[in-house]
Amino acid sequence: MQRTANIRRPESIDELLDSRLIAKVSHLDLASRKIFAGKLRGERRSKKRGESVEFADHRPYALGDDIRHIDWNIYARLDRLFLKLFLEEEDLSLHIVLDASASTDCGEPNKYLFMQRVAMTLGYIGLVNYNRVFATIMGGSPREGEAPPDEPPLRVIRNLRGRRRTHDLARFLCSIEPAGPSDFRTHARRIALSRTGRGVMVVLSDFLMKEGYEDALRLLAGRGYDLFCIQVLSPQEVEPDIRGDLRLTDIEDADTAEVTISAPLLKRYRQILSAYTEHLRTFCARREITLLSVQSNTPIETLVLDYFRKRGLLR
Template sequence: MTQKFTNLAELLGREFLARLDGLDVLTRRILQGRLQGERRSKRRGQSVEFAEHRPYALGDDMRFVDWNTYARLEQLFLKLFLEEQDLTVHVLLDVSGSTQQGQPSKSLAMLRLAAALSYVALVNNNRLTVSAFADGLLGQVANLRGRVSVQRLSAFLLNLDSGGSSDFDKACRQLEAGRVGSGVTVVISDFLFKEGYQEGLKRLSGPRYDLFALQLLSPQELSPDLTGDLRLRDVEDSDLAEVTISRALLDYYKRNVAAYCNELSAFCTRRGSGYMLARSDEPTQGLVLNALRRKGLLQ
């Protein structure tokens, strides 16, 4: 899959990339990054944007005293400015075996979404870390920043190998252990984890990070086009399920899919996280430019 593309422009299209330049990753938190970035932080610091005045206290830096106010009022006030800090964006991409299923392939759609979000993060000088997981983290490219890192990003994304079983909780533990600062974590997956997604999402949705769960399912998973007596084989763990397709069974399946997605959505809402369900046959451009903006992940 990835061998067909040599760079992001080829994967996403130049026009789409150009439109991505106008977007930025949105977070609802006032962030505290390590480097001065282009984003207002809660910390008052050196910048050009005035925040407020406060009375001088012993030990304050005399450089921030507003001497003009002292001249008029003869009282010492400090002039505070909002400090602009950088944003850390974590993209956690599912590359387990289940993503290879579906027509069109979920893995390609996920890769496009991850590439688009990562590109947006890079062009806005955010700190970007992209991780691929299946049975734990399989690969990671960390601390990318600026357009100069697009090459590294594309080299990582376009050379990912997908397959194998998945352990979401393990991947989340590994990611959480290496995560510092604050920012946004975007999980792109089908969230079809037999051991559950709750523990993993709990780990990722800490106070310092916004979490956005982007669930991507294929049309066949949402509305199966199956018939006959089948032995369904799980591509990740080779688990078998023998079914005789009937209308009733399909009804139950669709109800279960809807319930599963609703449950995930409700879980994310309760944790203050964002959630969006997408289909692998939807155009990535529309998802990024429209749906994700509506969901508040991008602006």
């Protein structure tokens, strides 16, 4: 709940992804409910017919079709115009959205560090499997010594593909440290507008947003992504360990609340937290968004190897 004391920011991929975990996750691949199931390395058959080497079907020519796709051999034989239809070859894109608002820089263990690791793990899996990997960090500020990225506050890295790019992804994830508000809605609109491909989008956040998460999620869900939301809460947020007469200051907007911690208040807090999470869950379920609520002390292995597979993010 409180700002993590003595946080050590990760510097390189080794601190985000240890080799033991690499060994365990290297056989995993991303899955999407919206994509055909199939075991093709590096590429996927799309439901959509389009331009590819793999023939799918013919259909009669209709006015306005691209004449480049007319099957001239059929025309020669049958004297009728048919279009050749191919299965479009689409590579799956993985878009990782990371909330770097100041509120994520809290908890023991640190929520942001946890989210960085999850993002790195997923990104690694995506890269290794030749998926197109995008990463967006909402909010935050560049770390000292890092070159200022293109257009703050939206920091994006695009079109990573292949194992070689893992270091690029890691460097990107390490370059930003949490600060300020996330402004989820603005970021969501930009992501939605700069459509870069269909695929899986993973939003990592604590979803504790005063302005609300609903509009943003609506924008993201509407763009055809297979959307996964991972709500990361620190154990201290679930079971507050603060006592006494306190003036609580919001780390993001300096809003204050004076409380005297008492048993009924804690009870009430827990009720409200669970109601909040439940509301998020209901909201996501209605829009086919998969929600996963985890605490920042959950081992990454368990999360990746167990939770994600059960929820269909990985296979």
